[in-house]
Amino acid sequence: MSNQSVREFKDWLAFIIGGACVILAMIPLISILVDVILRGLPALNLEFLTTGPGVIGQPGGGIANSIEGSLILVGLTCLMGVPLGLISGIFLSEFGDNKYGRFIRFLNDVLSEFPSIVVGILAYSFVVLLVGSFSTIAGAIALSIIMMPIVTRATEESLKLVPSTIRDAAAALGIKKWRSTLSVVLSTGRNGVVTGVLLAVARVAGETAPLLLTVLGSQLFFSGLTKPVDALPLRIYRLALLPYASAQQQGWGAALVLIAIVLTLNVGVRLATRGRMSSVRS
Amino acid sequence: MVERRRMGQLRRPTSDDIFVIQSGIFASAIIVVLVLTGYVLISGSIPVWSKFGTGFLTGTTWSPVREVFGALPYILGTVVTSLIAIAIGVPLSIGVAIFLSEMAPHAIRGAGSGILGWFVRTGIRILSNGIELLAAVPSVIYGLWGLFVFRFWILDYVETPLSNYLGFVPVFSGAPFGLDILTAGLILAIMIIPTVSAISREVMTAVPLAQREAAYSIGATRWEVIRMSVLGYARSGIFGAAILGLGRAVGETMAVTMVIGNAIGAQALPTSLFRPGQTMSSLIANEFNEADPTSLHPAALIGVGLVLFMFAITINVLAQLLVWRVLKIKGGTVE
Numbered sequence: 001m002s003n004q005s006v007r008e009f010k011d012w013l014a015f016i017i018g019g020a021c022v023i024l025a026m027i028p029l030i031s032i033l034v035d036v037i038l039r040g041l042p043a044l045n046l047e048f049l050t051t052g053p054g055v056i057g058q059p060g061g062g063i064a065n066s067i068e069g070s071l072i073l074v075g076l077t078c079l080m081g082v083p084l085g086l087i088s089g090i091f092l093s094e095f096g097d098n099k100y101g102r103f104i105r106f107l108n109d110v111l112s113e114f115p116s117i118v119v120g121i122l123a124y125s126f127v128v129l130l131v132g133s134f135s136t137i138a139g140a141i142a143l144s145i146i147m148m149p150i151v152t153r154a155t156e157e158s159l160k161l162v163p164s165t166i167r168d169a170a171a172a173l174g175i176k177k178w179r180s181t182l183s184v185v186l187s188t189g190r191n192g193v194v195t196g197v198l199l200a201v202a203r204v205a206g207e208t209a210p211l212l213l214t215v216l217g218s219q220l221f222f223s224g225l226t227k228p229v230d231a232l233p234l235r236i237y238r239l240a241l242l243p244y245a246s247a248q249q250q251g252w253g254a255a256l257v258l259i260a261i262v263l264t265l266n267v268g269v270r271l272a273t274r275g276r277m278s279s280v281r282s
Numbered sequence: 283m284v285e286r287r288r289m290g291q292l293r294r295p296t297s298d299d300i301f302v303i304q305s306g307i308f309a310s311a312i313i314v315v316l317v318l319t320g321y322v323l324i325s326g327s328i329p330v331w332s333k334f335g336t337g338f339l340t341g342t343t344w345s346p347v348r349e350v351f352g353a354l355p356y357i358l359g360t361v362v363t364s365l366i367a368i369a370i371g372v373p374l375s376i377g378v379a380i381f382l383s384e385m386a387p388h389a390i391r392g393a394g395s396g397i398l399g400w401f402v403r404t405g406i407r408i409l410s411n412g413i414e415l416l417a418a419v420p421s422v423i424y425g426l427w428g429l430f431v432f433r434f435w436i437l438d439y440v441e442t443p444l445s446n447y448l449g450f451v452p453v454f455s456g457a458p459f460g461l462d463i464l465t466a467g468l469i470l471a472i473m474i475i476p477t478v479s480a481i482s483r484e485v486m487t488a489v490p491l492a493q494r495e496a497a498y499s500i501g502a503t504r505w506e507v508i509r510m511s512v513l514g515y516a517r518s519g520i521f522g523a524a525i526l527g528l529g530r531a532v533g534e535t536m537a538v539t540m541v542i543g544n545a546i547g548a549q550a551l552p553t554s555l556f557r558p559g560q561t562m563s564s565l566i567a568n569e570f571n572e573a574d575p576t577s578l579h580p581a582a583l584i585g586v587g588l589v590l591f592m593f594a595i596t597i598n599v600l601a602q603l604l605v606w607r608v609l610k611i612k613g614g615t616v617e
Contacts, residue, residue, distance in 0.1 A: 007503050007506065008503060010503070010505055010506075011503040011504050011505040011506070013505075014380075014385075014504075014505040014508070015381075015385055015389075015504075015505075017377060018377050018378075018380050018381030018385050019381055019385075020377070021373075021374050021375075021376075021377025021378050021381060022377070022378050022381050022382065022409050022413070023409075024374060025374055025375075025378050025413055025416070025472075025475050025479075026409060026412050026413070028416065028427075028432075028472045029412055029413075029415060029416050029419070031427070031431060031432075032419060032423065032424070032427045035427060035430075035431050036423065036426075036427070039430075084308060084311055087304075087305045087308040087309070088305070088308050088309040088311065088312065090305055091302075091305035091306055091308065091309040092309065094305075095302050095305065095306065096309075100306065101309075104309045104310070104312055104313070106602060106606075107312045107313060107316060108312050109598075109602050109606075110316075110595065110598045110599060110602060111312055111315065111316065113526060113529050113530060113533075113594075113598050113601075114533065114594055114598070115532065115533025115534075115535070115563060115590055115591075115594050116533065116535065117533070117535045117563045117566050117567060117587070117590070118319060118323070118533070118587055118590060118591050118594070119319070120566075120570075121319075121322065121323065121326075121566070121570075121584060121587045122315070122318060122319045122322050124570075125322040125326055125584075126318070126322065145315055148311065148312070148315075149312065152309075152312075176296075176297055176298055177298040177301065178297055178298050178300075178301030178302075181301070202418060203418075205420075206419075206420025206421065206422065206423070207420070207421075208420070208421060208422040208535070208536045209421075209535035209536055209563070209567055212567050212570065212571065213566075213570050213571075216571065233420055233422040233536075236422050236423070236426055237422050237425070237536060237540070240425070240426050240429055240430075240540065241540070248430070251426060252426070255422075255423050255426050258420060258422075258423065259419065259420070259423055262418055262419070262420060263415065263418060263419075266415060266418040267415070270411060270414075
């Protein structure tokens with residue numbers, strides 16, 4: 001075999017190995033989707049989605065309280081995490097070209113890859129111990145700490161894509177900087193910001209570890225901000241570890257509901273903004 | 283008098299100044315969060331450090347009843363599972379990144395515009411988005427899948443053969459059960475693929491075109507271009523991506539908790555891949571709710587959290603510095 005064909009063979013081999021890596025990496029995703037759908041579908045029915053948990057170990061009962069808890073938690077999280085992340089992101093994009101800005105951006109990147117259970121300890125030590133019990137509000141605070149850096153980064157990246165001519169045009173009309181940032185720049189970069197927020201919502205909706213230390217989980221429906229509440233991921237965790245087949249099947253059912261929510265958000269956002277926001281990482 | 287004159291010289295803050303300052307204050311929330319986390323972890327674990335000192339890091343006994351705590355098995359558990367994740371996950375991710383950023387675009391161009399071209403384009407787009415979706419799957423669902431599906435794959439196709447043929451090697455000793463350190467490490471390997479491959483892709487895309495063109499101009503094949511120009515140039519960024527993956531593996535909680543077998547104390551020392559173990563994060567997830575608030579137990583768990591915090595900070599800072607340096611060279615698109 002000539003030197004040239006050896007080199008071409010290596011080129012071909014590298015292509016095959018690369019393709020094999022991609023396919024190998026796809027197997028878990030496909031298996032997860034197939035298993036969650038096949039095992040979760042039999043558990044799904046109206047009762048499962050509309051009633052609270054039944055007797056442990058017996059068939060029957062549902063996950064309505066967990067769905068409700070998750071919705072409340074995510075809603076409260078957005079109330080706190082989105083404004084904070086949004087304004088930080090605006091700051092970094094518009095005024096962050098200095099030492100302080102670089103420092104904040106660096107910390108933001110560090111925090112966005114942070115172990116979520118440590119955030120749970122933080123919320124536990126401050127909120128749970130202050131309130132005196134595991135509570136919804138503690139969970140929402142923990143989740144908003146996780147959400148904030150994601151929103152900040154997405155906001156910064158999408159505002160940076162806004163052409164500077166738009167800022168100049170606003171300035172030429174005599175519009176104050178703060179006014180043009182809020183009404184011109186932000187609304188031009190709106191799509192990217194919304195994308196980032198939705199991806200952050202998808203992320204916190206599936207977050208479990210900090211909830212273990214903050215909202216604890218509950219068999220009951222929501223009964224107040226300072227009371228424990230249930231959440232979908234927590235319920236999946238608890239059901240999966242129960243030694244009853246019916247409970248495990250309910251766990252798969254809950255997983256199907258959760259993954260449907262999370263993937264709908266992700267795929268929906270990607271389809272809606274295809275090709276435009278490749279720089280936003282979830 | 284002097285004071286007043288200086289005051290007079292300062293211009294009054296405009297609405298723009300106020301806006302900058304206020305948003306800057308909001309942005310400082312991130313500093314507050316990190317400082318508070320450090321404070322909580324240190325102050326919460328002081329009782330443990332004053333009682334055991336560094337013995338907390340080297341002890342292997344974990345007994346809430348006798349109030350003796352040593353975190354060594356969990357520190358080692360985290361290190362070993364993360365290393366497995368890196369060893370398996372990083373090469374795979376680099377393969378994925380090379381394929382999707384360097385080879386797939388060629389294949390798309392080469393496939394033409396016919397029906398074959400459409401298939402290739404659609405297939406590659408699905409694969410590329412599919413890898414990203416791996417990151418979107420919640421960790422508890424990885425745990426559920428690991429507990430009921432993946433565990434048996436590993437048990438039947440990896441552990442049982444290894445145990446039959448290589449059982450005499452200490453790391454493969456013991457009867458495989460499927461819920462052990464190896465399964466935890468492998469599930470972590472899957473979970474870091476999207477992170478590591480996404481950042482590797484970003485870094486590879488940042489390699490200047492001139493680098494590639496130079497290699498092509500001396501007659502290099504596509505693979506030689508990738509090996510010489512792209513990988514050579516992006517090396518430290520890919521290294522940063524691997525370390526970022528390490529950070530994610532170290533902090534990952536739920537999936538590990540559900541598949542690692544949750545051993546306690548000296549039992550959890552990772553002496554064999556086929557033994558149940560425990561990582562720092564899974565220990566906290568398992569025991570925090572059951573800890574008696576009047577005992578040392580919560581303080582010991584917060585102490586483990588502090589060690590985890592140190593690990594995560596060190597790893598992430600290192601990774602950010604590496605990735606950031608490579609992307610900065612490109613300038614313009616990414617600062």
